[in-house]
Structure formats: structure tokens, C-alpha cells
Amino acid sequence: MASERIGSNSPLDSWALDREIVLSRVIAAPRELVFKVWTDPQHLPIWFGPEGFKVETHEIDVRVGGQWRFVFVGPDGTRYDNRMVFLKIEPPHLLEMNHGADKDDDPNQFRTIVTFDEQSNGKTVVTLRQLHPTKAHRDGGIGFGAVELGYQTLDKLARHVDALKG
Numbered sequence: 001m002a003s004e005r006i007g008s009n010s011p012l013d014s015w016a017l018d019r020e021i022v023l024s025r026v027i028a029a030p031r032e033l034v035f036k037v038w039t040d041p042q043h044l045p046i047w048f049g050p051e052g053f054k055v056e057t058h059e060i061d062v063r064v065g066g067q068w069r070f071v072f073v074g075p076d077g078t079r080y081d082n083r084m085v086f087l088k089i090e091p092p093h094l095l096e097m098n099h100g101a102d103k104d105d106d107p108n109q110f111r112t113i114v115t116f117d118e119q120s121n122g123k124t125v126v127t128l129r130q131l132h133p134t135k136a137h138r139d140g141g142i143g144f145g146a147v148e149l150g151y152q153t154l155d156k157l158a159r160h161v162d163a164l165k166g
Helices: 031-039 135-144 146-165
Strands: 020-027 054-060 067-073 079-090 094-100 110-118 124-131
Touching: 020 135, 020 146, 031 094, 031 110, 031 124, 031 146, 124 146, 135 146
Parallel strands: none
Antiparallel strands: 020 124, 054 067, 067 079, 079 094, 094 110, 110 124
């Protein structure tokens, strides 16, 4: 995909606060476990996505240059094709990926950086930073419910991790 290449002059090559959405949540689990749940193909499709959405995976290859192609199926049956391309993976503290529709050169794809910061009490702060191609695209995502839906996803992550801890 051209937009993932270094030096592509993509709007995602430079960070701008007016195109950013930031979400953060504390997860009551060690950083290594939270990172594993984000990168293990057996776990990621189980918890990822807002409440009431199901994930149908077509392909999942969590490595730099790999991709996750999947469909979100909404509670009303609406299907949303998705593709994530993994750009950077630095265990256990950083993931970077482009996320958009499951098509080449999607002009609406956005960059996501996920950081995993360990607290002294053994909990993990997960921070998601999304960079959208334009302010209008970001504003449209917020209008659609990206913040609320993102926090629902982080809540599902926390519940999944809690279940694994037993």
C-alpha cells in the first residue's frame, strides 16, 4: 500500500493535534499480559471492537508489515470491512498501525499508536492515539461516536484480561 511507505507524503506522516483522538484507560493487569492480548491472534478478535459488535477475521498476521483484515458486524447486522497494517511493534510497550477500510490506498485510513505504560502497582495504562488524515475526518469520527465506541473497546479489553487472570 503506497500510504504505508516511508516518505509517501501522506497526511499521516506528520502529527497534528487538530487531527488527533486520544483515549486512555488503566487496566488492572501487568503490561506484558495486556500487550499479549493486543498482539495474540487468538485473543485480539475476541475482545476488539465496541459493545455488541462481532469480529469476523479474514486474515491476521500480527508482525511488522503484517495485516489484520476483518469485518465488524454491528448489532443491527451492518458489516464494516476493516484492515489494519502493523507498522511498528515494540514489545511490551508500543504498537503502531494504519487502520482503514479493507481496500488498497484507503484515503480515510488513520494511524493508531498504542502505548502500554506500567504503573508501580502492577497496573497498565493503555493509551490510544489516532491520527486522522484531515480535521474533518477526525470530527466526523467524533460525531459518529469514535470516543464512546473506543472506550467501549477498552472496557472489553479490560474484561478479557480480567477473565484471563482467573
